[in-house]
Amino acid sequence: MTDISVNSVSSEKNAARIRLAQRIALRFGLYAMLLVFALYYLMPLFVMLTTSLKSLDEIRTGSLLSLPRDIDFTSWATAWSGACTGIQCDGLQPFFWNSVLLSVPAVFLSTLLGAVNGYVLAQWRFKGSNILFALMLFGCFIPFQVVILPMAIVLGKLQLAGTIGGLVLVHVVYGIGFTTLFFRNFYVTVPQELVKAAKVDGAGFFRIFYSIFLPISPPIIVVTVIWQFTQIWNDFLFGVSFSQAGTQPITVALNNIVNSTTGVKEYNVDMAAAIIAALPTLIVYVVAGKYFIRGLTAGSVKG
Amino acid sequence: MTETTQSILSIENLDKSFGAVKILKDINVSIEPGEFLVLVGPSGCGKSTLLNCIAGLEESTAGDINIGGRSMIGVAPKDRDIAMVFQSYALYPTMTVGKNITFGMKVRGTPEAEQQAKLNEVATLLQIDHLLDRKPSQLSGGQRQRVAMGRALVRDPQLFLFDEPLSNLDAKLRVEMRTEIKRLHQTLGASIVYVTHDQIEAMTLATKIVVMKDGVIQQVGTPNEIYNHPANMFVADFMGSPSMNLIPAQATSSGNSTQISIARAAGDELVLNFDREISGLNGSGSKEVILGLRPENITDPLSIVAQSGQLADCQIDVVEPAGSDTFVVTSLGGKQVTARLRADAEVMAGQSASLAFDLTKASVFEPDSGARIA
Ligand SMILES: Nc1ncnc2c1ncn2[C@@H]1O[C@H](COP(=O)(O)OP(=O)(O)OP(=O)(O)O)[C@@H](O)[C@H]1O
Ligand SMILES: [Mg+2]
Numbered sequence: 001m002t003d004i005s006v007n008s009v010s011s012e013k014n015a016a017r018i019r020l021a022q023r024i025a026l027r028f029g030l031y032a033m034l035l036v037f038a039l040y041y042l043m044p045l046f047v048m049l050t051t052s053l054k055s056l057d058e059i060r061t062g063s064l065l066s067l068p069r070d071i072d073f074t075s076w077a078t079a080w081s082g083a084c085t086g087i088q089c090d091g092l093q094p095f096f097w098n099s100v101l102l103s104v105p106a107v108f109l110s111t112l113l114g115a116v117n118g119y120v121l122a123q124w125r126f127k128g129s130n131i132l133f134a135l136m137l138f139g140c141f142i143p144f145q146v147v148i149l150p151m152a153i154v155l156g157k158l159q160l161a162g163t164i165g166g167l168v169l170v171h172v173v174y175g176i177g178f179t180t181l182f183f184r185n186f187y188v189t190v191p192q193e194l195v196k197a198a199k200v201d202g203a204g205f206f207r208i209f210y211s212i213f214l215p216i217s218p219p220i221i222v223v224t225v226i227w228q229f230t231q232i233w234n235d236f237l238f239g240v241s242f243s244q245a246g247t248q249p250i251t252v253a254l255n256n257i258v259n260s261t262t263g264v265k266e267y268n269v270d271m272a273a274a275i276i277a278a279l280p281t282l283i284v285y286v287v288a289g290k291y292f293i294r295g296l297t298a299g300s301v302k303g
Numbered sequence: 304m305t306e307t308t309q310s311i312l313s314i315e316n317l318d319k320s321f322g323a324v325k326i327l328k329d330i331n332v333s334i335e336p337g338e339f340l341v342l343v344g345p346s347g348c349g350k351s352t353l354l355n356c357i358a359g360l361e362e363s364t365a366g367d368i369n370i371g372g373r374s375m376i377g378v379a380p381k382d383r384d385i386a387m388v389f390q391s392y393a394l395y396p397t398m399t400v401g402k403n404i405t406f407g408m409k410v411r412g413t414p415e416a417e418q419q420a421k422l423n424e425v426a427t428l429l430q431i432d433h434l435l436d437r438k439p440s441q442l443s444g445g446q447r448q449r450v451a452m453g454r455a456l457v458r459d460p461q462l463f464l465f466d467e468p469l470s471n472l473d474a475k476l477r478v479e480m481r482t483e484i485k486r487l488h489q490t491l492g493a494s495i496v497y498v499t500h501d502q503i504e505a506m507t508l509a510t511k512i513v514v515m516k517d518g519v520i521q522q523v524g525t526p527n528e529i530y531n532h533p534a535n536m537f538v539a540d541f542m543g544s545p546s547m548n549l550i551p552a553q554a555t556s557s558g559n560s561t562q563i564s565i566a567r568a569a570g571d572e573l574v575l576n577f578d579r580e581i582s583g584l585n586g587s588g589s590k591e592v593i594l595g596l597r598p599e600n601i602t603d604p605l606s607i608v609a610q611s612g613q614l615a616d617c618q619i620d621v622v623e624p625a626g627s628d629t630f631v632v633t634s635l636g637g638k639q640v641t642a643r644l645r646a647d648a649e650v651m652a653g654q655s656a657s658l659a660f661d662l663t664k665a666s667v668f669e670p671d672s673g674a675r676i677a
Contacts, residue, residue: 193393196360201407201454202381211406215397 052076052271059267075268079276083269085256088245092276095253099233099280102164102249106171107228113172114179114224115217119209121180122187123195133184139177144237147174155242162244170242171232178231179224186220187213222291230281250277310369311336311462311494312357317366319349319356319518326352327518330366334496334511339488342498343505344515345541350498351390353515354464357496359383371461381411386455387464390471392447394439394454401426401435404453421457428487429453445476452487465497469504481507502542506530514538531664536673539595539666547666548596551636554581554667555589563594563662565636573615573635577662581677583669592676595666598630601642603650604659612659617642622652633658 047064052075054068062069081091121133151170152161160166190213198208239249248256254277258270285292313333319326326349334340342350355361357368359380368375370383394403401422408418426432429449439447448468455463468484469477485508488495499505505512505526512529514521514537522534533539539547552565554577561581565573584590604614620639621632629644642658650656667677 191391191393193389193391194395196355196358196380197387197389197393197454198395198406199360199380200358200385200387202410203406207410212395212397 048271048275052079052268052275054268056264056266056268072268075266076272076276078266078269079257079273083257083266083273084260085253086260092250092253092257092273094246095248095250096276098164098243098247099250102167102171103229103232106168106175106232107225109168110172110175110179110228111221111224113176114181115183115214115221116209117176117180118183118185118187119213121184123190123192123213124205133180136177136180139174140181144174148237148241151238152241162242162247164243164247167238167242167247167249170238171228171235174238175228175231178227182220182224182227183217186217190216219291219294222288226284226288226292229284233281309336309372310334311338311371312340312496313369314357315367315369317353317356317368318364319352319361320364325518327356327363330520332513332520332523334494336494337492339495339497339508339510340513341505341509341511342496342513342515343500343502343541344521346500348515349518350500350515351466352518354387354466354496354498357462358385358387358464384461385464386458386460386462388451388455388466388468390467392439392451392468392471394447394450396439399436399438400431400442400450400453403439403450404435404457407454407458425453425456428456444472445480448472448480452484456487456491461494463493463495465495467498467500470499470501477504484508503544506542512542514541516541532675533595533666534675536593536595536668539668543597545598545630545641548594548598548601548635548638548640549668550594550596550638550640551670552592552594553589554584554592556581556584556587558587563592563667565594568634568637569618573617575613575615575660575662577665577667577677579677581667583676591670593668593670593673594636595668596640596660596662597664598641598643600661600664601640602659602661603644603648604657605648606645606659611663612661614657614659616655617658619650619652619654619656622650631656 050066050068051059051064053071053073054062055070055072058069079091081093082089083091085095117136121129147170151173155161155166155169158166158169160169194212195208198212203211233249234251235249236251236255239252240255243249243252254273257273310333314330317327317330330353332340342353344350352361356363357370357375359375359378370385375383395406398406404425405418405422408421413421422435423432426435429452431446431449431453434442434446434450439450442450448471451468465484469480472480481504484497487493488508497504497508506529509526511523512526513523514529516537522529522538524532524534529538529542533542533547536549540549550565552563555562555564561577561579561584563575563577565575567573581590581592602612604612617633617635619631619633623630623632624646627646629646629648629650631642631644631650633640633642644650666675668674669676
């Protein structure tokens, strides 16, 4: 009797030990795989960074993956303020500021409009509001190329062709579909009774928006801002289509630097320029990335 | 400013449709100052919709609502001199308790000092003064309920509207808050429209009850009227717990006496004397009816209220002791019938016992229409 029970206890223990070992092995495999993926995705950044710090000689003679022998920042300086984009040789600097002037108002306006739209579509339903929302959603899926020609005509009519203001308009219009979607889906989770209570309390449409809805919105604002900023900063097609020499965004300038060098190809300058162009979105992700994830999964109000 | 009535609220021929669906049909209700009107009915019968119409949060399709003698057609919720407590409490999640309560005053531009005074007064009354700096998410259910009440009370309106304010609380807290609301009503003398689907809440709180079903008012009356003289079988069944026994029976009238006979699975029919007139019987003839008898009107012969009872032996199917009473289930007219006996009545399931039927408080209904006929 006792023998059997002792036996069964120890075999149970063994089984538990095996299960534990299996679980550890599984975990280990999982992490190893993730590590491989991470390295794979980081590889291009590594190459860009090392190349940008090498001298041209070293690039020509050394291997692609080797570390730089002497760290040399001159290519960064050139990329920022000396590289030639066509005939002009001021580097990326002026275009960087163009991009800032373009993205900041465009992100702000499209986010604000998306918030108001989402608030209306979620909480102030009217006849046809669902159709309107469906149409806006449809707008999210219209490819850039389709918009270009009609947009060019509209900008011409508005006398905004080739200006930064015009580009802001383009990005706001194109972005509204997404921002509205984000905010609407966030605000539909807010109980309707909240608006009713505020109405009885005497608050009107905008009062309810900024006293009750905006204060609960930070998670979704972060999501929208990151999304919009990345879209607008990285945009090339609208930038190249609707800008002139003085108003080009940084992506267009980067293209010009890389493509228009005559003579020797300065890979180190190209790489430095590419990193500079990508840096703002990179920083935004590093700083606000965790809010991005949190915001995507957040419900708005409980209790 | 028509001085037709002194009523705080009078609703005349109100209809409400959502699209093609009629939700409220020809609602007529009025309440006098200081009255506590309870709207009760099953889920989905249109209670919240009616309350929203009164508040102006939904537009009525036809009919008129008067508050304080003033027609409310085209009047915004904020101008109706009402305050409302919502089922989900609808506290503003990012504001503190204090800010929640003063938000309405702030919107209307009440001076800061007055806001503070009102806030303190109401917070003391509801015993939430220590919670004023907390956010709603840091409160318990009962505390949130109080804050929601506080937000309504600072308004000091002509009319309070409560939409199932206790339905989110656990049973014990619900009873406590029920008492508290009753006390508030008595101290403030406020006029209240209160929605619930809990018939006990309706009975204990109301000075006047409106029973609704599918958007139609079934009966308006005092709790006593609703309980003792239900207008139809729906009201009879809905109000009271355990609910009224509705027993198929045959009523026979000959001369000045009326008998009600109930079929039984085993043995003879049960024949009971009924000393009121049943409309439609005209002193002679016989008729299918539904006899409505509350459990407390079927007792054991020894209980005091059994004086006017008529005795009969019944087969007991189930015995359910409930502490203060013992409920027993027997079968009459093909239905399960619940009787309420003294706690120490000696009955056993499966045996026969003598029960006393008191028909002085019985109701009699028409089987098809369900309307009360005696
Ligand atoms: N905005 C609306 N559009 C269409 N139908 C609605 C709308 N609001 C409510 N209804 C319908 O009206 C009916 C009554 O709803 P209401 O909320 O008034 O019920 P209730 O009596 O308050 O129920 P409960 O006790 O569950 O709160 C329901 O059948 C509901 O589906
Ligand atoms: Mg309701």
